[in-house]
Amino acid sequence: MTTSSILRKTILLFSITVICLQLSAQDFSLPKQYNGRRHRGFFLSMALGVNSTKMESDAKYYGLSTYKGIGGAFDLKIGGTLTENLILHATILSHGVTGPKVSSDEFNINDVKTDNDISLSEGMIGAGLTYYTGSNIFFSSSLGMGNFILENDKEDISISTDWGFSMQLKAGKEWWVGKKWGIGVAAYYHHTNGINQEGNIAEEKLSSHNFGIMFNATLNGRK
Incomplete structure (x- = not known):
């Protein structure tokens, strides 16, 4: 050498x-190589499922009426992470019932199923927070404004109520199916209340209690 x-x-x-x-x-x-499967940056959550609805209407003229039924539900959340696993997002929620069962004190009826031309839907627009644990269990809450729409296709009638306070609580579990995509299942509770046509002879106090089960698909971006 x-x-x-x-x-x-x-x-x-x-x-x-x-x-x-x-x-x-x-x-x-x-730095470790980024291999995905983390809740960072952009966040998009889409969910479809079934919902059990119970909506009460306490009207000055018609007394207490209750609408019940099971129908489809849709949930959309879009936003971004405040810190890893903690997400701030906008929330859009919608569900509806075709041919709901109606009970009314004024008309002395109890759980009478209406025609399938009649539908009741409920929606919410708001904002919320979602948190994921290390095992990809998540908890979500959203607050916003909600309203009800009652439609009768046979009579070509559509009635949309005033907007009132609305909230959603949701929890579930997801599994990674790619670097950025996760799928899972979740259960939620959704509540809306408010006063429609306040001060009018047709004024009614509205309140709903909804329980749903959904399949989630979530896209998680990266900063």
């Missing part, structure tokens, strides 16, 4: 040693 070869190897070894000492002194660690 020549002197120049030995010198080159000595200089290389010395340089590597110095670099290692500097990294150690700075408590330096190389």
Whole structure:
């Protein structure tokens, strides 16, 4: 081995040693390669499922009426993370019942199923927070404004109520199916209340209690 070869190897070894000492002194660690499966950055959650509805209407003129039924539900959340696993998002929720069962004190009827031309739907627009645990269990709450729409296709009638306070509580579990996509199941409770046509002879106090089960699909971006 020549002197120049030995010198080159000595200089290389010395340089590597110095670099290692500097990294150690700075408590330096190389960044881990991003492999997805984290709740960071952009957030989009879409869900479809079934909903059990109970809506009460306490009207000055018609007394107490109750609408019940089971129908489809849709849930959309879009936003971004405040910190990893904690997400701030807008919430849009909608569900409806075709041919709901109606009870009325005024008309002395109890759980009478209406024609399928009659439908009752409820919606909410608001904002909320969703938190994921390390095992991908999530808890979500949203507050906003909600209203009801009663339609009679046979008579071509559509009645939309005033907007009132609305809220949703939701919890579930997801499993990763890709670097950014997760799918899972969730249960939720949705409540809306308010006063429609306040001060009018037809004024009614509205209140709903909804329970639903949904299949979730979530896209998780990255900062």
